[in-house]
Amino acid sequence: MWKRVLLASDLSPASEAATRTAVDLVRTIGAQLHVVHVLEPPFEAPQWFVPLESWERGMYEGVAKRAEEAARAGLREALARGGATADIHVRRGIAADTIVSTAADLHADVLVLGTHGRTGLPHALLGSIAERVARTCPCPVLIVRGERPEKK
Numbered sequence: 001m002w003k004r005v006l007l008a009s010d011l012s013p014a015s016e017a018a019t020r021t022a023v024d025l026v027r028t029i030g031a032q033l034h035v036v037h038v039l040e041p042p043f044e045a046p047q048w049f050v051p052l053e054s055w056e057r058g059m060y061e062g063v064a065k066r067a068e069e070a071a072r073a074g075l076r077e078a079l080a081r082g083g084a085t086a087d088i089h090v091r092r093g094i095a096a097d098t099i100v101s102t103a104a105d106l107h108a109d110v111l112v113l114g115t116h117g118r119t120g121l122p123h124a125l126l127g128s129i130a131e132r133v134a135r136t137c138p139c140p141v142l143i144v145r146g147e148r149p150e151k152k
Contacts, residue, residue, distance in 0.1 A: 002109035007035045007086070008099045008133070011074045014114030018144040022112040023082040025142075033086035034106055035079070037071045038098045039064060064092065096132035104138050112142045 007022040009015040019035075026033045068090045075088050089106075091098050103111050115130040134141045 005031045006108035006111045008113040018114035021144045023084040035086045036089045036102045038095045039092045
């Protein structure tokens with residue numbers, strides 16, 4: 001039986017639907033909920049591009065810290081709307097890779113994430129994080145599409 005559920009959230013409407021699904025799932029099966037939010041570059045200082053001065057590194061770090069705090073607050077608020085709590089993990093990196101590595105690090109039994117449902121040119125240009133995660137994740141992946149009606 002699943003004991004550890006990982007929810008990947010980018011705080012978008014698609015993530016709201018995934019959050020509701022994950023909260024329902026952990027309530028039904030009595031599992032522990034973890035949530036991961038990934039801060040993608042430019043929050044990582046581009047040292048490979050140009051060596052940074054110390055004040056520039058400090059600027060990047062300050063921006064990243066504020067983004068982390070905002071993400072944590074947004075995740076707590078989203079969970080509170082569902083009447084849930086979770087262990088919150090805010091990580092930096094490329095979204096798909098970081099979600100997969102977090103699932104492995106936490107030994108998640110299942111990963112829940114939303115998809116924006118892009119098609120055509122936007123999908124070709126932006127790709128699908130959900131697709132990349134599903135192909136490489138070490139645990140089963142539950143992909144929730146867009147808005148999900150509230151349970152009555």
